[in-house]
Amino acid sequence: MPGIDYSGKHVVVTGGATGVGAGLLEVLAEHGKPRVTVLDLREPAGPHDVFIETNLSNRDAIDAAVAQIDGPIAALFNNAGVADTSQRDIVLAVNLLAPIYLTDALLPQIEQGGAVATTASIAGMAWSQRLPQHLELLAQEGWDAKAKWLDGRDLGTQTYAFTKETMQVWTMRDAARLRGHGIRINSACPSPIDTPLVKDFFETMGDDAMNFSIEAAGRMVTGREVAMLLAYLGSPAATFVSGQNIDIDNGMRASMVTGMLSFGGAKA
Numbered sequence: 001m002p003g004i005d006y007s008g009k010h011v012v013v014t015g016g017a018t019g020v021g022a023g024l025l026e027v028l029a030e031h032g033k034p035r036v037t038v039l040d041l042r043e044p045a046g047p048h049d050v051f052i053e054t055n056l057s058n059r060d061a062i063d064a065a066v067a068q069i070d071g072p073i074a075a076l077f078n079n080a081g082v083a084d085t086s087q088r089d090i091v092l093a094v095n096l097l098a099p100i101y102l103t104d105a106l107l108p109q110i111e112q113g114g115a116v117a118t119t120a121s122i123a124g125m126a127w128s129q130r131l132p133q134h135l136e137l138l139a140q141e142g143w144d145a146k147a148k149w150l151d152g153r154d155l156g157t158q159t160y161a162f163t164k165e166t167m168q169v170w171t172m173r174d175a176a177r178l179r180g181h182g183i184r185i186n187s188a189c190p191s192p193i194d195t196p197l198v199k200d201f202f203e204t205m206g207d208d209a210m211n212f213s214i215e216a217a218g219r220m221v222t223g224r225e226v227a228m229l230l231a232y233l234g235s236p237a238a239t240f241v242s243g244q245n246i247d248i249d250n251g252m253r254a255s256m257v258t259g260m261l262s263f264g265g266a267k268a
């Protein structure tokens, strides 16, 4: 059976400098040491082969990065993300427009049997409440049309949560299209992670919501634990797994869906 083995492969990671991305570079090095190309604002300290300084909020910068990437690519990890402490346009660009645009731009270079794995979030768990909106957005072709659709629109929730909902709907919607290319697409949906970004979520989501999530899950998930799930999803070990948004929250969302846990506290 195929395992989590990246030997001889080439992978692309966005946001590899800190947090989950830094953990992913370590995990990949331990699982076959693939050739790793990182797109980030800052060069990672962790193991990588090629660093392309890229501001993912800028489409031209993404085009310039793509022009420097040689295929074939076994896995694309769309991991970079920012919180609502950044401006709305930046959050929408980095968390939503960039992963979709980069995936489309690299698609011709992703090999048959390859995979796209995105770091979404448990913050996107309410995607079904806005499914028609997400599908309408995703039907807009290209960066500019999506940006125009988003411009000034009431998103019905925090911008960050909306972007992570869209990532989950995109993961489900694009499974069919990518299946036609022999490529899988999935996401990891973590509860609060012990990374530099988590302090921003305390600021934007408030202590009550964050402490509830952390206490319900038992603790924060580590960047390395999320990286292990991403490494699985990007590898042939996950053959036949596609279109899935996998919660990595110690069962927190499952407990909420089944009424075993509510915002006021545990029922059982």
Ligand SMILES: NC(=O)c1ccc[n+]([C@@H]2O[C@H](COP(=O)([O-])OP(=O)(O)OC[C@H]3O[C@@H](n4cnc5c(N)ncnc54)[C@H](O)[C@@H]3O)[C@@H](O)[C@H]2O)c1
Pocket (backbone or CB within 6 Å): 014, 015, 016, 017, 018, 019, 020, 021, 039, 040, 041, 042, 054, 055, 056, 057, 079, 080, 081, 082, 094, 119, 120, 121, 122, 189, 190, 191, 192, 193, 194, 195, 196, 197, 198, 201, 223
């Ligand atoms: N920390 C949490 O509690 C949490 C929870 C759920 C999901 N997530 C998601 O996990 C992913 C990784 O976040 P993290 O917690 O490791 O945070 P982090 O801040 O440690 O890492 C984010 C990475 O993205 C890079 N980045 C940010 N803006 C960029 C830009 N404009 N262009 C290029 N690179 C950019 C940063 O330099 C950094 O390397 C994000 O998508 C985030 O939304 C985080």
